Amino acid sequence: MKHKRPLILISNDDGLDYPGIKTLITLAREVGDVVVVAPERHQSGMSSAITITTPLRAAKVSDEPGLTVWQVGGTPTDCMKLALDQLLGDRCPHLVLSGINHGYNAGISAIYSGTVGVVLEAALRHLPAVAFSHGAIARHIDFTPCVPHIRHIIAQALAHRDTLRDVCLNVNFPREGACYAGVKITTTALGHWEQEYDHRVDPHGMDYYWLQGRYVSDNPTDDTTDFYWLERGWVTVTPTQVDLTAHHALERIAAALGLNGRQATRAGD
Amino acid sequence: MKHKRPLILISNDDGLDYPGIKTLITLAREVGDVVVVAPERHQSGMSSAITITTPLRAAKVSDEPGLTVWQVGGTPTDCMKLALDQLLGDRCPHLVLSGINHGYNAGISAIYSGTVGVVLEAALRHLPAVAFSHGAIARHIDFTPCVPHIRHIIAQALAHRDTLRDVCLNVNFPREGACYAGVKITTTALGHWEQEYDHRVDPHGMDYYWLQGRYVSDNPTDDTTDFYWLERGWVTVTPTQVDLTAHHALERIAAALGLNGRQATRAGD
Numbered sequence: 374m375k376h377k378r379p380l381i382l383i384s385n386d387d388g389l390d391y392p393g394i395k396t397l398i399t400l401a402r403e404v405g406d407v408v409v410v411a412p413e414r415h416q417s418g419m420s421s422a423i424t425i426t427t428p429l430r431a432a433k434v435s436d437e438p439g440l441t442v443w444q445v446g447g448t449p450t451d452c453m454k455l456a457l458d459q460l461l462g463d464r465c466p467h468l469v470l471s472g473i474n475h476g477y478n479a480g481i482s483a484i485y486s487g488t489v490g491v492v493l494e495a496a497l498r499h500l501p502a503v504a505f506s507h508g509a510i511a512r513h514i515d516f517t518p519c520v521p522h523i524r525h526i527i528a529q530a531l532a533h534r535d536t537l538r539d540v541c542l543n544v545n546f547p548r549e550g551a552c553y554a555g556v557k558i559t560t561t562a563l564g565h566w567e568q569e570y571d572h573r574v575d576p577h578g579m580d581y582y583w584l585q586g587r588y589v590s591d592n593p594t595d596d597t598t599d600f601y602w603l604e605r606g607w608v609t610v611t612p613t614q615v616d617l618t619a620h621h622a623l624e625r626i627a628a629a630l631g632l633n634g635r636q637a638t639r640a641g642d
Numbered sequence: 643m644k645h646k647r648p649l650i651l652i653s654n655d656d657g658l659d660y661p662g663i664k665t666l667i668t669l670a671r672e673v674g675d676v677v678v679v680a681p682e683r684h685q686s687g688m689s690s691a692i693t694i695t696t697p698l699r700a701a702k703v704s705d706e707p708g709l710t711v712w713q714v715g716g717t718p719t720d721c722m723k724l725a726l727d728q729l730l731g732d733r734c735p736h737l738v739l740s741g742i743n744h745g746y747n748a749g750i751s752a753i754y755s756g757t758v759g760v761v762l763e764a765a766l767r768h769l770p771a772v773a774f775s776h777g778a779i780a781r782h783i784d785f786t787p788c789v790p791h792i793r794h795i796i797a798q799a800l801a802h803r804d805t806l807r808d809v810c811l812n813v814n815f816p817r818e819g820a821c822y823a824g825v826k827i828t829t830t831a832l833g834h835w836e837q838e839y840d841h842r843v844d845p846h847g848m849d850y851y852w853l854q855g856r857y858v859s860d861n862p863t864d865d866t867t868d869f870y871w872l873e874r875g876w877v878t879v880t881p882t883q884v885d886l887t888a889h890h891a892l893e894r895i896a897a898a899l900g901l902n903g904r905q906a907t908r909a910g911d
Contacts, residue, residue, distance in 0.1 A: 420689035420719075421753045428842070428850040450689075450754070455851060458838040481766055483886050484690045485719070493886075497750055498834045526899065533898035540888040540895065558896040560887040565767045569727040573697070581697040582724060612888040612895040617752050617762075618829045619809040619883035626809065626881040627827040629802035630795065 378439075379405040379467035379531055384452045386416040386474065386487030389434070389444060393473035396516045397505065400523050401470060402439060404531065408466070409442040410456040412449055412487075417476070419487035421494065422448045429455055449487035453494040468530055469495035472505035473523075475514060479506070479545045479599040479609065480562040480588065489613065492541035497615045501530050501537035504613075508548025508603060518553055519546045522608050543611040547603050554606040561611055562598035564590040647708075648674040648736035648800055651764075653721045655685040655743065655756030658703070658713060662742035665785045666774065669792050670739060671708060673800065677735070678711040679725040681718055681756075686745070688717045688756035690763065698724055718756035722763040737799055738764035741774035742792075744783060748775070748814040748868040748878065749831040749857065758882065761810035766884045770799050770806035773882075777817025777872060787822055788815045791877050812880040816872050823875040830880055831867035833859040 381401045385394045389411045401407045410431075424447045435442040443460055445452045449471070457466075471491035478486040488504045495502030503526055507514055526544060530537060543561075547553060566586030573581055588600075595601060599609040619626075650670045654663045658680045670676045679700075693716045704711045712729055714721045718740070726735075740760035747755040757773050764771030772795055776783055795813060799806060816822060835855030842850055857869075864870060868878040888895075 415695065418692040418694045420691045420759070422689045422691040423687040423754050423853060425687045425853055426684065428852045429839075430848070430850055451853075454835075454838050454853070458836075459841060459851060481884065484762060484766075484884055485692050489886075490689070493753060497753075497832065529899050536894055536898040540891040542895065543886075556899070556901060558892055558899070558901060560889065560892070561885055563766065563885060566723075567727075569723050570698075572728060579699070581699055582728060583697045584692060584694055584720075584723070610895065610899065611886075612891040613886045614888035614891070615750065615753055615886075616830055616832060617758075617812075617882045617884075617886075619881040620829065622809040622881040622883070623827055623829070625805055626811065626879065629805040630798050630825070630827070630879065632825060632827055 380464055381405040381407050381468045381470060382456055382461070382466035383407060383409045383470045384411050384449055384491045385472055386412065386419060386449045388412050388415055389442065391475060392513060392516070393475050393507065397470055397473050400520065400527065404527060405467070406439045408456065408461060410445055410452045410460055412452055413444045413446045416448050416487045418485050419448045419490065420485050421450050421490040423454070424448060424451050431455060431460060450490045450494050453491050457498065466500060467534065468527070469500050469502035471502070473516060473519065474506035475512065476510040477506055477508045477545055478504065478543060479603055481564055483543055483561055483613065489543055492543070492613065493615050496539065496541040499538045501534045502541040503530055503544060504541065505544045507546045518551060522556060540612045540614050543613045545599055545603055545609045547606050547608070550606050553608050556608045556610060557602045559599040559602055559609040559611050560597045562590050562595070562600040564588055649733055650674040650676050650737045650739060651725055651730070651735035652676060652678045652739045653680050653718055653760045654741050655681065655688060655718045657681050657684055658711065660744060661782060661785070662744050662776065666739055666742050669789065669796065673796060674736070675708045677725065677730060679714060679721045679729055681721055682713045682715045685717050685756045687754050688759065689754050690719050690759040691717045692723070693717060693720050700724060700729060719759045719763050722760050726767065735769060736803065737796070738769050738771035740771070742785060742788065743775035744781065745779040746775055746777045746814055747773065747812060748872055750833055752812055752830055752882065758812055761812070761882070762884050765808065765810040768807045770803045771810040772799055772813060773810065774813045776815045787820060791825060809881045809883050812882045814868055814872055814878045816875050816877070819875050822877050825877045825879060826871045828868040828871055828878040828880050829866045831859050831864070831869040833857055
């Protein structure tokens with residue numbers, strides 16, 4: 374009997390033309406059959422956005438043994454939803470991969486990231502999923518130092534699928550370095566951007582604003598966070614989940630709203 | 643000395659024309675000075691998407707004592723960022739409000755929601771923030787039963803701002819009911835959609851896909867969740883936070899990847 378290879382579903386937010394997704398496809402094909410469902414157009418910063426008010430189109434752009442490639446006229450999350458509901462038919466992927474993004478999705482930028490949106494969509498369906506991002510934002514990046522780490526993480530994710538049923542992985546590679554110090558399990562470095570817009574005036578005298586910004590970490594010396602270790606040359610793996618509930622704050626918020634613990638109050642009580 | 647009224651910043655994802663935001667503006671003006679910065683166009687399902695590759699435009703559409711209104715050609719999160727970085731100048735809001743959305747942002751749909759995106763952006767800057775959504779998706783909704791609850795929550799949020807420094811509130815009102823049973827502090831009902839697309843063929847023989855879907859809860863009998871109580875006529879308040887880290891899974895993931903706890907391994911170890 375022929376050994377059945379795992380099915381690996383790949384998406385990203387940069388589209389098919391980027392070296393990042395090409396590298397990921399090559400490495401995934403070493404161990405599995407690959408279906409790629411990627412956005413037709415660049416979708417950076419699309420978070421978990423979905424297309425509601427217009428319908429989606431999908432085009433199968435190539436189909437060869439072990440590799441089928443689709444383009445979808447929507448967001449990264451649209452790609453995942455359409456793949457799992459329609460394009461894959463009855464097949465269910467053993468693993469979902471996203472990236473390799475050109476640019477970090479570390480720290481709070483995870484919430485704006487289409488690359489991370491892909492793996493959140495997988496995680497809420499209890500499918501194992503890994504997002505990869507590289508700190509360089511150039512179009513041409515030398516992914517050579519990433520390759521052994523990606524191979525290892527793909528192999529371990531396939532071997533430990535039950536461990537990834539409710540948690541996806543957000544992997545970031547340091548911007549610089551011909552080899553990396555190693556791999557760390559990290560937390561998200563919380564913070565925000567300052568001086569976020571470059572305010573300009575167009576030739577017609579009208580204001581416009583370019584997003585830019587300087588990241589300010591809430592706690593730059595916290596040695597559990599992704600940015601702390603990326604700056605020191607380590608590959609970071611942040612276990613990531615979809616539940617936004619602030620479980621630690623339920624009692625505190627109930628008290629602030631004048632509710633008796635988490636019990637009911639009638640309006641007007 | 644004149645008593646200084648609190649500054650309340652309001653946005654939504656439906657745009658200025660919707661009754662939901664008009665109701666919220668009216669109620670906020672009872673207690674504070676209001677600045678509205680809302681998207682120019684309908685932005686449902688935009689999650690925490692941000693505009694990166696094109697610049698933003700902003701237009702001040704009205705300005706009267708206690709109420710200034712801006713429209714921004716971007717996403718709900720763009721509105722928040724541009725308001726806080728540019729449009730408000732040196733002023734910092736005492737409270738951020740979002741909505742009232744026409745349609746639930748309960749359960750996992752919180753991750754797709756532009757209405758919730760607004761308050762996540764406030765929370766990562768440690769600004770108190772509350773998102774309001776109503777289960778009806780009609781344009782014309784009778785918000786009368788919501789009014790006393792919104793007044794109460796705004797008052798308590800202003801009185802307990804320190805409690806909301808790192809947690810925002812996601813409030814949902816039941817679709818049906820001329821009065822509500824009461825208010826519950828809840829968790830996010832996790833789940834996913836099935837049969838997500840309606841596959842059609844256009845007059846030219848080409849496939850297209852409309853997003854639709856049937857929500858399947860992971861645990862429909864969990865009486866801590868928002869959907870459980872919304873279906874029973876209660877207003878739900880889900881404390882919500884921006885950190886996607888799966889803190890509970892750090893050790894488990896480290897073991898699955900062959901890392902020694904959260905310690906370092908060198909590549910190839």
